[in-house]
Amino acid sequence: MLMQLPNAQIKTDDVILHIENLRTYFFTRERIVRALDGVNISLKRSVTTGIVGESGCGKTMLALSIMRLVPRPGRIVGGHIWFEGKDIVGLDEESMREIRGAEISMIFQEPMTSLNPVFTIGEQVAETIALHQRELRGSRSFALQKAIEVLAMVGIPQPEKRIKDYPHQLSGGMRQRVMIGMALACKPKLMIADEPTTALDVTSQAQILELMEGLKDEINTSIILVTHDLGVVAETCQDVSVMYMGKVVESSKVDTLFSNPLHPYTIGLMRSRPVLGKTAKSYRLKPIPGTVPTFRDVPKGCPFHDRCEVAMSICSEKEPPATLLEGSHMVRCWRHV
Secondary structure, eight states, X not given: OOBOOSOTTOOOTTEEEEEEEEEEEEEOSSOEEEEEEEEEEEEETTOEEEEEOOXXXXXXXXXXXXXXXXXXXXXXXXXXXXXXXXXXXXOOHHHHHHXXXXXXXXXXXXXXXXXXXXXXXXXXHHHHHXXXXXXXXXXXXXXXXXXXXXXXXXXXXXXXXXXXXXXXXXXXXXXXXXXHHHHHTTOOSEEEEESTTTTOOHHHHHHHHXXXXXXXXXXXXXXXXXXXXXXXXXXXXXXXXEEETTEEEEEEEHHHHHHSOOSHXXXXXXHTSOOTTOOTTTOOOOOOSSOOOOTTSOOSSSXXXXXXXXXXXXGGTSOOOOEEOSTTOEEOOGGGO
């Protein structure tokens, strides 16, 4: 489950990833943009954890920071990312390349832009496998055979024929399956999925989520699921963290969050989602007023106070601390300090 651990000295066998006070900044000519500003998260093994929030809240930047793929002019300026007891923030690029794909993999948001259009599916999957499995380097035929097995694992029909196809010859759902196969090819300990069902139809979304959950149990991996869809979180995740303006504002078990949301932002997300069985006459969606501020103009105090319906005077003056309530339920709100 997601917990706010007090310091990095806590090491338990069931915690695979612990992020402590992570800060990722972008340095521009005008100012410093704080994309992540003190993120603290811990992830247990064999658990699916949802990272939720509106666009621009820092979800994807958190994923890229874990992978050490922050684009320029951004960089990690502070904090720690403890993976299997090792702080990967301090690793050199060569050491990090050994971890990417083999131990931590990522499914990017849009497979059509992640797959190379001039290479076949088989060539791209085989290259990924050979890159992280030294015994397969130089053996193209064996790597292609492994690629066929990977495509079969993710439910692509006739994989021995599909390896000769190019990305544009596959549907969106099939391309996403290929991306999942590439991410899981080396049986990583942690997989990060950044909006894996974006732009897919409802049937394909359900199939992809079911596939990921089944493969998670099969190869015993942990998953970080980045999404804006609370329905996806309720269906597939065990724990959830809500992000706003580069910070985690609430985290808990999924059941706890849905039954007892505490942060006004989380409550607003809940109210703005459709509910099964409710009609327009009996249930009216209530959107959160305003929009997410830009990281160039972060409000003073609580970053959500100018959109909050229950804000107090202190909310516009001081940023609320993280408060750990009963169990592992954490919230950043002055009403719960």
